Amino acid sequence: MDLKIPDLCLVVLIGASGSGKSTFARRHFLPTQVLSSDYFRGLVADDENDQSASAAAFETLHFVAGKRLDAGRTTVVDATNVQRSDRAQLIELAREHNVLPVAIVLDLPEEVCLARNASRPDRDFGAHVVRRHRTALRKSLKHLGKEGFKRVHVLHSQSEVDEAVVVPERLLNDLRHETGPFDVIGDVHGCRAELEDLLVKLGYALVRDDEGRPVDAVPPAGRRAAFVGDLVDRGPDTPGVLRLVMGMVEAGHAFAVCGNHEQKLVRALRGRNVQVKHGLAESLAQLAAEPEEFRERAVRFCDGLIAHYVLDGGDLVIAHAGLPEKFHGRASARVRSFALYGDTTGETDEYGLPVRYPWATEYRGKATVLYGHTPTPEVEWINNTMCLDTGVVFGGRLTALRYPEREVVAVDAHEVWYEPVRPLVVPEAEREPDVLALSDVTGRRFVETAHRGRIGVRPEQAASALEVMSRFAIDPHALLYLPPTMAPTATSQRPDVLEHPEDAFVEYRSAGVRQVICEEKHMGSRAVVLVRKDDGGVIHTRTGRAFFDPPSGEELLARVREEVTRAGLWEEFDTDWLLLDAELLPWNAKAAGLIREQYASVGAAATGALGVAVDVLARTASRGVDVGELLARTESRRANATGYRDAYLRYVRPTDGLAGVTIAPFQLLAARGRTFHDRDHLWHLDVLGRLEGDLFTRTRHLVVDTADDEQVAAGIRWWEDLTAAGGEGMVVKPLANLVRGDRGLVQPGVKVRGREYLRIIYGPDYTEPENLERLRKRGLGAKRSLAIREYALGLEALERVARDEPLWRVHECVFAVLALESEPVDPRL
């Protein structure tokens, strides 16, 4: 005997003690699917038969069942469930989680139950218990359907139990095996002529009956149409639309989900008392002119419509008013109600229409959701969802979306068929922005990256990033990227330096990278430049703060925009925006406070203190007192202090507002629809080198073959010359840009800083041998790991931007970079 149960459901076993429920469950379900009351009694009370623990046991069982159902896992409750009140709780549980409750009853004779209990020493209660169970059960049997069970299977004998086979069935809304491609069509509302236009435009061949009325449309090879509901009402030819769509659905050329107007039309045609408004009168009048037979067919069709479909392996959902992810593939009155009417707040607007809660702004699901219901002047993607109702009946357009191509196809209304209560054009200010939710960023999070798999963010990292992002960062809509931190090269073993280019070359050679590029490291502030062709954009820091207040920022951006235009980059990359990675110079343009408070003050104190110390030591020595060693040491420290002072002063140059500020762009991060980390660095420097004028500083560079001793020596000399002339140092990167090695991503760059420059990092005296000795023990592992993770997150953000993904998907990567930056890593690295 086949026991059919829905694919996803809550199975409630019902039977007296000893009726063999546990054995049945074991045979037909996974051990983890079965939640038995005995087991939960044991869990909370160390005794499976302790009846005093029942309340706690059931509470726990319901909690676990709820978690399983949330996750979409069929769950079996193994308890006697002979009391109606016990079952009512389980039915409620199923409804709460939008799954169907199913009852399997083991109605076995009393003697079988008693015999089975007798063989179990822990079930020494009397026969009266079994008798009581069976009485309660028999009383319940014929009401189970009414109680709310979608399916009720009753097994009367051991042989029936033995022969039973549990057969899972697809839910009616489950069309995951239908993989398309589809043409999803918005609200038609009786506009038959426009529907014909649209189908023809989509390449469908209309089939007409003897009277020339379309009764079917044959799709181009392999395609299928899908209607998001509201075929009827308001428009001029509801019967015509139904005739065409019914024909398509019956011929297997289309799917259709139910709209709220179909639902109401059915009720009206069945003679229920409904308010005849919102265009229902037109439908009723038009249908009245049709033969009774057609009306019956229409009612059957509309009544049989499913409220939502899950298609293409779960990647596409269509529902009339949209559907949040937790309802996909679920079945309950609540799911149906949402699919038909959406999430209304219970309030009404100034036109008396219900205020609809913008569920799509909160949508974070994987599946694309296509829907209608709310007329909008223009279709737009909101978090991977799109409303296709463009108000054809109100004189707008009838719109279809080709899936998976995501191509919009629309036809204009022939006329305004019905006057809208509320103007179709929504004022700009009332449109909801892409709203970010707190749950997009807080708590323990994982971001899937294409280049380094899952990257975790701990709750406390997210907490500190939340504060920085909320209080100081620019609007997330413009914050598309944060640059990764960069690790220094492996610590040099040479006696007098901490960092040396040789180690960088060796590192890349052993990672299999032959060609590297050495780029001059500008001593400024890292800057990301988003410049838009028409207007706007932003220049922000590596923590997402704007560099300049609006007037200066606008002025700087205008100059960048002008050069980009002159260099012809908009056309070359077919884009209206560019994202650049750059260094903003000079250092004091943004760090003036830091330099004064930190660096210059220390310089003043050090040179002051050590100057006097050398002086008094020299006077002491001249008295013949032996202070030789201390004097020499102090003199050396005085020289260090002077070197330190020179080092930071070198990077400070006068600026006044924007005068003196320059930008050194070194990488083109993204443009509309594309990223550029597959282009080598010479390409980047070449493209960006076409930006000319005082505003831009060039990045000097040298390509080195890491396996060629002569080129390596030349690279070392280049660094020595650069740093001897006061340069900060250089960055060594794989020439090819993004490179994968045997162990995943190769470091995208390592910095090799100059000996003098490092005084302002490690303190004036770091070059003293005993200090260098200790500093060499610095650990680079954490920094390097961080650099790679942030790099992968940055790439992921750029790729998501290029794919035009929802804001929250981009923001979760950007936020994760900021969160990782709160990791306690030695700030001097």
Place this chain on the structure above:
Amino acid sequence: MLLTLTTTHRPATDLSHLLHKHPDRAQSFTTSSGTAHVFYPRADEEECTVALLLEVDPVALVRGPGSTLTQYVNDRPYVAGSLLTVALGSVFRTAMNGRSQSRADVAATPIPLTVRVPVLPHRLVDQLFTPLGWTTHITPLPLGDGDDSRYADVTLTGTLTLSEALKHLYVLLPVLDGDKHYWVSEDEVDKLLRAGEGWLGAHPDRELITTRYLMRRRPLVRSALARLADVEEVEPEELDNALVEPKMSLAVQRREAIVEQLKQVGARSVLDLGCGGGALLRALLEDPGFTRIQGVDVSANALATAARKLNVDKMSDRQRARLTLRQSSLTYADPDLKGYDAAVLMEVVEHLDPDRLPALEHSVFVVARPRTVLVTTPNVEYNALFETLPEGRHRHSDHRFEWTRAEFADWADGVAHRRGYTVTHLPIGPVDPERGAPTQLAVFTLVEHSSVED
């Protein structure tokens, strides 16, 4: 760091006897703060100068256990502060206590002294040393960009006993520096009272000295001032003007106005959005009419402070159940803010950049959507009446803007229109006929609609 001390007392070499350090040898001592070197650049009949030079290990300073420094680049190895005074107190302990076996009379006699400290934060030098009989000579050290740094090469001259001089230095150098390299605990009070004996109680700036010496740790400062008063036989209040509460502040008036409004609208569940240290939460908790209170802040530190100040861990279960403290952000939609009668944004909006206000509007008026929203913000027109506030400056450095009454009304009316609220405006604080009140309050009320079917 370095300090020299010179006397022209005759014979000047008595100084070496008082200090118990031989004038013709350089000596080194290991102290807890580094290696202290004592040597004499001059030692003859007319003049004797002793130098105390402390060498600290700059790497260990940053990396050592218990280190509080995060930067290798710091002024600690150069500035005369607590590192130096710890060495001073240990190397010259006997002299500081005024004891001397061989020169007891000299130890007890004021002698001409010159102290030179080449690097010292100089802002308070005059103020603190002059009342003690010192003449100060201050030469600021240049930053290198044309301005002076906060440090100076300081010379003090005066006629005092050596013990007094050393005690002054011992207490005042860290006070000038405003920092200590170790954790300040209860025994620091004893150290201060010992070294301050005979001069601190009469010093016109004793509260300032006590407060800074004890790193502004309130309980310690109170205890020190009370004991100082006991020794000097004065009322502690007289010594401690700083601890007297000012008259009812604007902050208190704001809180009272908000609680009053909340009661008027009959709110029982209240969101305090941007609760900070919890001052409003305390006021709400004191009124049992508020049954459910949620304090929200974007700063986890602020929430920890609020929990501490409200003694959350000592609250009764009943009180505890009324209060929720949560980190959240008003620029992200947070569904946990739904279902409250009222939301308060007290002095919050001005901490957001103007282009983030639409996100705040969405979080508060669309997602949380309480019946009542109270928003307070400074009235910038009133700023001219604050005597201490320079013209054109905001009241707080983190304020991104301060609105006129018209600007605030403009924003509030726009929000109310877009989100289905009505709004009324109220003043908080003394009302100036021209410039209005210092704080402006907007009361938003949700317009209730009846629900209809589509």
